Amino acid sequence: MIRIWIVVLFSLPIFFVSPQQSFAAEESLAALADEGQRLAALLRVGRGVISNNQALINDPAIGDKGLSSTAFMKIVEEEYKALYGAAPLEGGLSPEQRSLTEAQLASMVEVMDENQDLINTEGMGFKGFIPAIFARLVNERFVEKQGTRARVKVTAPLHLVRNRKARPDDWENAVLTDKFANPDWPKGDAFYEEIAGTESTTFRMLIPEYYGESCLSCHGGPAGEVDVTGFPKEGGASGDLAGAISITLTE
Template sequence: MKYSISVSLTHNFYYLLCLAILASTVSTNIQASEEEVMVSGELTTLFRSARKVISVNQALINDAEKGDKGLSGTVVIEKAKENYQAAAGNELDLNQDKNGAKQAMLDAVNEVMTESQDWINEKGVGFKGFLPAIFARQVAEKFSHKMEGKLKIKLTAPKNYVRNRANRPDKWEHQVIEKKFRSTDYEKGKPFFEKASVKGKSAFRYILPEYYSESCLGCHGEPKGEKDITGGKKEGGKLGELGGAISLIIYE
């Protein structure tokens, strides 16, 4: 009798211990992902804010008459910060910058713009091919290189709409795009995130859908297959349709 009581006490003890361990891991997981969701929101917003500087200045960049476009790294960073503040509702806070990721993004923007000066300032050339998506790809590559093993960002698109093979969605991105973003009841503009492994490494993954606006359709719209100004083939995309996604990986 005595023996059986002590056994059940021991059992209870282990049971409670297991519960306590489980509860503590669950709560740290939730905390970790809250921070990851916040960081992901900030970084993807900053990425879009920088790209927007290029899209609102596209006519200026394409101006054949004008030499210096005044779009140095410093200027683009300042404008990107303004766009960030307008989009996020608060200033970009570089004091709270885990792993230096926000600063790395700004450095990447600065480098891309510095390296592109001859390209965008060439007089006598109208359309130069310096486009938001090309700027974004270069910034993403530089950022991901700087943050190697910690974070990675990428501009991707639905598989059948990808122009540059370097932007192809991976399996996880493809699944989210097709099964969630493209489903009719998915809330527009809502990011999707979860813990997932990337090539065997555990990570937090975050992906934000983007849609074609009128300004995109000159290149990505109809008629499908017709050449656009860049010499590429139009996708046949429609206004408001899912056109791309910004994908972020935070390795754990």
């Protein structure tokens, strides 16, 4: 009995100090990963609303589509709430989360406002205002607002990239090819890490995206056939790795 107590007493300090120290670091990394998932989630919801409204947007018989930025944002908020239980700005957000979310929402509003003429052009069928373009425009606007503090980008493995702006950098390319393209990588799992620089630490996160049936009219087969947007199809299949949402947060 005495011996057990000695062991417990002597091991207590070590036991409590070391896990606590590493726990603090893990906790902040988890908070950053949570922030990254939030940014990706809102982007996906916005993109999804553009996707669900493609038939309407591309209907040549209708002028005003009723998709003003106000109407659009209302749907985005409702769908976000249905998925995550609270609207993007509801709930206990940290000041940082709030300001990033506000910037992302404002970016969506601007992109929708700037594309009203295109969306409402009567007599025009396919308008090219597709989810990928919407996402890229929103992300570009977001970077303008955030500077180096936060960046969201949709990228893809090099052989799949359509827009040069989406080309993966070295870090993204390594994660896409070494991790996400590996059959052993758990499907859907994000990869993230903190990278220490000389002046600041950067949090980088990549969240994989896969083709679903709705993507294949453009990214499916036969490979090389030109799709409605004028790009050669990639020959992808449902479930294949399509790309990734890349999040960079600099503290």
